[in-house]
Amino acid sequence: MQTLMQELSEKRADVEEALSNACAHGAQFADIRLESSEGTSISLKDGMTKINSSNELGAGIRAFLDGAWGFAYTTQVNRNGLINCAERAVSLAKAVFTRAEKFSIDVPVFEATVKPTVQQLPPHVSIADKLNYVLRQEQEAKETDDRVNSTEIGYSDVVLRKIIANSEGTYIDETAVRSIARAMIFAKEGALRQSGYKARGDSKGFELFSDDGNIGRIAAAQAVSLLDAKPAPSGQFEAMLDPSLSGVFAHEAFGHAAEADAIISGTSILAGKLTQTIGSDAVTIVDDPSLKSYGYMAYDDEGIRTQRKVLMERGILQSYLTDIETGSRLGLGSNGSARVQRYDAPPIVRMSNTFFEPGDFTFEELLEGFSGIYFIGWQYGYTTPATGMLTFKSREAYIVEHGELRDHLRDAALSAMTLEVLHNISAIGKTLAFDPGTCGKGGQMTPNTTGGAYMRVSDVVVGGI
Amino acid sequence: MTNKAAERESTLLDACIRSLALIDTSIYQGEAFATYSNSISAELEKGHIKSSQSGFECGIGVRVFKDGSMGYAHASLERVEFAVEKAISAARAGSPDKDFKSLSPPERYPTVTGTWDRTIASLDVAAVVQLAIDVADASRIDKRVDIINSGASVGLWSGAIANTLGVEGTESGTQAALDVDVIAHERDSSGNGFEYAASRRFDLDIELVGRTAGEMSLSSLNPQPIQSGKMPVVFDPLAVGPVIAAATAVSADEVQRDRSFLTGKIGEQIAVNGFTLVDDGLISGGLETSPFDAEGVPSQRTVLIENGVLRSYLYDSYTANKESRMSTGDASRGDYRQPPSISPTNLLITRGGETDVIKDVRRGVYVRATGDRPNMSTGEFSGMVYAGYAIEDGERTHALKQTNIGINVLDLLKQIDGLSRDVTTYFGLTTPTIRVTNVSVASSG
Numbered sequence: 054m055q056t057l058m059q060e061l062s063e064k065r066a067d068v069e070e071a072l073s074n075a076c077a078h079g080a081q082f083a084d085i086r087l088e089s090s091e092g093t094s095i096s097l098k099d100g101m102t103k104i105n106s107s108n109e110l111g112a113g114i115r116a117f118l119d120g121a122w123g124f125a126y127t128t129q130v131n132r133n134g135l136i137n138c139a140e141r142a143v144s145l146a147k148a149v150f151t152r153a154e155k156f157s158i159d160v161p162v163f164e165a166t167v168k169p170t171v172q173q174l175p176p177h178v179s180i181a182d183k184l185n186y187v188l189r190q191e192q193e194a195k196e197t198d199d200r201v202n203s204t205e206i207g208y209s210d211v212v213l214r215k216i217i218a219n220s221e222g223t224y225i226d227e228t229a230v231r232s233i234a235r236a237m238i239f240a241k242e243g244a245l246r247q248s249g250y251k252a253r254g255d256s257k258g259f260e261l262f263s264d265d266g267n268i269g270r271i272a273a274a275q276a277v278s279l280l281d282a283k284p285a286p287s288g289q290f291e292a293m294l295d296p297s298l299s300g301v302f303a304h305e306a307f308g309h310a311a312e313a314d315a316i317i318s319g320t321s322i323l324a325g326k327l328t329q330t331i332g333s334d335a336v337t338i339v340d341d342p343s344l345k346s347y348g349y350m351a352y353d354d355e356g357i358r359t360q361r362k363v364l365m366e367r368g369i370l371q372s373y374l375t376d377i378e379t380g381s382r383l384g385l386g387s388n389g390s391a392r393v394q395r396y397d398a399p400p401i402v403r404m405s406n407t408f409f410e411p412g413d414f415t416f417e418e419l420l421e422g423f424s425g426i427y428f429i430g431w432q433y434g435y436t437t438p439a440t441g442m443l444t445f446k447s448r449e450a451y452i453v454e455h456g457e458l459r460d461h462l463r464d465a466a467l468s469a470m471t472l473e474v475l476h477n478i479s480a481i482g483k484t485l486a487f488d489p490g491t492c493g494k495g496g497q498m499t500p501n502t503t504g505g506a507y508m509r510v511s512d513v514v515v516g517g518i
Numbered sequence: 519m520t521n522k523a524a525e526r527e528s529t530l531l532d533a534c535i536r537s538l539a540l541i542d543t544s545i546y547q548g549e550a551f552a553t554y555s556n557s558i559s560a561e562l563e564k565g566h567i568k569s570s571q572s573g574f575e576c577g578i579g580v581r582v583f584k585d586g587s588m589g590y591a592h593a594s595l596e597r598v599e600f601a602v603e604k605a606i607s608a609a610r611a612g613s614p615d616k617d618f619k620s621l622s623p624p625e626r627y628p629t630v631t632g633t634w635d636r637t638i639a640s641l642d643v644a645a646v647v648q649l650a651i652d653v654a655d656a657s658r659i660d661k662r663v664d665i666i667n668s669g670a671s672v673g674l675w676s677g678a679i680a681n682t683l684g685v686e687g688t689e690s691g692t693q694a695a696l697d698v699d700v701i702a703h704e705r706d707s708s709g710n711g712f713e714y715a716a717s718r719r720f721d722l723d724i725e726l727v728g729r730t731a732g733e734m735s736l737s738s739l740n741p742q743p744i745q746s747g748k749m750p751v752v753f754d755p756l757a758v759g760p761v762i763a764a765a766t767a768v769s770a771d772e773v774q775r776d777r778s779f780l781t782g783k784i785g786e787q788i789a790v791n792g793f794t795l796v797d798d799g800l801i802s803g804g805l806e807t808s809p810f811d812a813e814g815v816p817s818q819r820t821v822l823i824e825n826g827v828l829r830s831y832l833y834d835s836y837t838a839n840k841e842s843r844m845s846t847g848d849a850s851r852g853d854y855r856q857p858p859s860i861s862p863t864n865l866l867i868t869r870g871g872e873t874d875v876i877k878d879v880r881r882g883v884y885v886r887a888t889g890d891r892p893n894m895s896t897g898e899f900s901g902m903v904y905a906g907y908a909i910e911d912g913e914r915t916h917a918l919k920q921t922n923i924g925i926n927v928l929d930l931l932k933q934i935d936g937l938s939r940d941v942t943t944y945f946g947l948t949t950p951t952i953r954v955t956n957v958s959v960a961s962s963g
Contacts, residue, residue, distance in 0.1 A: 093608075095612075097613075098775070099775055100613065100615065101586070101588075101613075101615045101617070101618075102587055102588065102612035102613045102615070103588045103590065103612070103857060104587075104588065104589050104590065104608035104609070104611055104612050105589075105590040105591070105608070105856075105857065106589070106590065106591040106604040106605065106607075106608050107591070107592065107855065108591070108592070108593060108600070108604070110594070111575075120566075121567055121568070121569065121570075122568070122569035122570075123569070123570055123571070124569060124570070124571040124572075124573075125571070125572055125573060126573045126575070127573075128575055128576070128577075128594045141572060145570045145571065145572055145643055146570075148570060148642075148643045148644055148647070149560065149567045149569075149570045149643070149647055150567075152566070152567040152647065152651070153566055153567045153568070154563075154564075154566035179611075180607070180608065180611035181611055184611060184612065184613075188613075202775075202776055202777075203775040203776060203777050239775070239776075239777050239895065241776060245896070246776075246777060246779070246895035246896055247895060247896075248777075248895055284898065284900075285900075287746070287922065287924070287958070287960040288960065288962070289962050317563070317564075318563050318564060318665070318667050319564060319664075319665035319701060320665070320667070320699070320701065397573055397575065399569065399571065433891075434889075435889035435904070437710055437904060437905075438710075439701045439708050439709075439710045440708060440710065442902075442904075442919075442920065444889070444890070444901070444902035444904075444922075446890070463896075464893055464896075464898055464900060466890075466900055466901070466902070466922065468902050468920055468922065469920075470920075514920050514922070514960070514962050
């Protein structure tokens with residue numbers, strides 16, 4: 054029996070008929086994402102396993118009319134199901150277009166088939182082998198220290214095949230593979246409890262987990278080391294960020310503000326600032342979906358070939374992230390930044406692999422003469438888009454005096470204004486490191502990578518009271 | 519509820535029963551959960567319609583246990599055999615868990631009310647677009663409010679659950695939701711205002727939702743730091759959720775794994791006398807109201823904190839069996855794609871007697887919103903005031919700039935010294951405005 058995924062090879066005629074049907078019913082443009090996916094996820098919590106086998110088959114269709122979009126989705130992916138879905142999308146667009154702001158869109162056309170080049174395709178690896186990897190992480194976490202009192206290891210893989218086609222003639226058949234593992238480890242001593250976290254993810258198959266990189270042990274060591282950490286002081290400090298936190302800054306504080314839908318909706322601090330100097334000349338920030346990392350995609354979810362995008366170069370804002378709509382409205386064209394979580398949601402402007410370009414300094418050079426707070430690892434954080442106010446909570450931190458690490462700190466938060474941080478980045482390290490993560494926007498989650506290097510930032514507010 | 523919904527419920531229940539028939543109950547326990555959902559939404563960008571969406575989907579999630587090892591798989595209703603087969607092989611691959619005793623046996627379900635609204639179920643896309651337009655118009659209370667993005671959605675769903683012990687349940691529901699996000703400008707300053715509302719009934723106060731966002735954007739203009747120190751902090755109902763309710767409605771799973779700062783505190787006075795927190799899956803029209811939870815356990819009312827004394831954690835059947843007690847009916851799931859996990863139903867904090875909780879505050883902080891949450895292992899909370907105001911001589915004055923607050927939740931609960939008489943509901947939590955004394959506030963910038 055052929056798999057659901059193989060069935061997609063035979064859908065071209067139905068897909069094209071559904072799209073031309075949409076146009077015959079009045080759409081000026083229509084596109085479709087027809088996808089099939091197969092994945093396994095394993096959760097191991099203190100020895101208790103939960104194994105989730107996931108399979109999806111469905112399609113989402115958009116219809117465009119004079120500045121308005123209608124979107125509908127279906128799990129009925131036969132000829133009738135697709136045609137019916139296309140007609141629903143058109144009728145939704147027709148129901149609203151008279152009240153929309155008029156604009157037209159410009160759609161470049163691509164046709165390609167993209168196959169992954171992984172060594173161990175996840176469906177070809179047994180659940181037992183995957184479970185063994187997870188059990189090994191748990192074992193090593195527990196063996197790290199006898200104060201480790203609770204362990205949680207997650208593993209998940211997916212093979213995702215997508216047909217992305219539109220009424221202008223684009224037809225992309227792209228298959229992607231992703232794997233990720235996460236360790237969340239808790240340690241306890243007396244009444245004190247702390248946790249540590251480490252993740253590893255990439256656009257790879259099971260070969261990603263073949264080396265020694267041990268997330269269980271790393272997370273356990275962090276949890277244990279935090280048991281004697283102190284709460285952070287509060288006030289204004291010089292800061293040093295580790296690559297995880299600087300990567301998150303590139304994504305969370307700067308990257309979201311560079312998304313063109315926020316520029317158009319008037320909710321970004323970067324609106325109207327293209328070609329202006331908005332940061333120190335040490336700062337270059339890139340979003341690159343074509344980089345083979347956890348956020349990799351050869352074509353975006355509107356079928357546009359992806360490319361490396363230099364968003365900020367030596368302090369000058371060079372580019373926004375655009376999709377077909379925002380690229381057309383801003384006169385910039387799409388640079389391949391449209392993504393969906395799944396077929397049941399319409400594409401929106403998103404990042405992929407977002408990172409700082411490395412600088413010239415070694416870690417030791419950055420630390421030399423530094424007094425302030427050195428922040429390590431990302432717990433969570435958020436920004437207010439309209440003002441650029443941000444707050445990030447680190448996993449651990451140190452008070453540094455004249456280049457010497459002093460008190461170890463837990464739950465230290467830093468808050469600042471994005472545009473001020475960009476100006477206040479005084480030096481960036483030479484070694485770039487990436488972290489896999491999941492980004493949420495408009496209710497849609499996507500796999501992303503953030504990348505950064507050690508960097509020094511002056512004048513941030515530290516909380517952790 | 520309509521005939522159509524009743525028909526859908528029976529189709530879903532049939533699919534569940536069909537899938538369970540494929541499970542060998544001498545080896546496995548199994549559970550099937552099927553849903554149908556249908557939604558319409560519309561989005562406005564800067565006052566113009568941007569898009570409308572509609573979707574319906576149907577799916578089934580099957581959970582199979584073998585010696586406590588859980589396998590889960592989901593599929594469309596046409597492919598239940600596939601889901602069962604995948605779930606069985608996943609259960610066979612996992613490790614046994616001696617703490618797993620059993621899924622829940624059948625029990626009689628309570629009747630719930632206010633969960634289905636005929637009007638919501640009949641709205642079309644034009645009506646939903648109009649809701650988004652109306653809420654945007656209502657937020658335009660001043661010419662400084664110049665950027666308005668809004669959205670409206672309505673949805674209806676039916677669900678069915680069955681397990682190999684004989685549990686069978688069905689339900690249907692409706693929901694309507696509004697959100698509005700506005701920015702006001704005045705010279706170089708910009709202020710952000712937002713508001714959300716959701717209801718099972720078609721009774722959203724569109725005017726109030728819009729006006730609240732508009733007023734908030736104006737009052738957020740020209741933020742200033744305040745002098746740092748220890749002072750009273752007043753938590754708006756929107757801020758009570760992440761800081762106080764999320765920290766005190768604790769999953770028994772976290773407690774049993776000894777990860778929670780509330781471990782071992784049952785029976786202890788952890789909060790002031792006037793503080794009572796209840797988890798209630800049965801209140802009429804509650805967003806999380808349902809006759810049964812995601813495992814088919816009857817919904818119930820559970821007192822979590824009673825006059826300051828910690829009475830209960832939140833249990834599903836697994837954590838309840840571990841302690842040989844009853845589940846509190848707090849198994850929950852987003853959709854059929856995921857197995858259940860523990861999460862509160864509707865939370866209620868008992869109202870107080872104050873008509874104005876800020877009038878006696880000489881110098882303090884009003885927190886409208888924070889994105890931070892306490893460290894659930896230690897109870898420590900430190901967070902940025904995402905939206906908030908200074909309080910001076912009993913009046914809310916200017917918006918706050920780069921201001922952090924910090925306190926351990928265990929101290930916070932004992933330092934509550936005022937609860938408002940009015941209550942507000944956000945995201946399933948109904949709560950008064952809460953005043954806490956002696957909170958660390960650090961501000962600069």
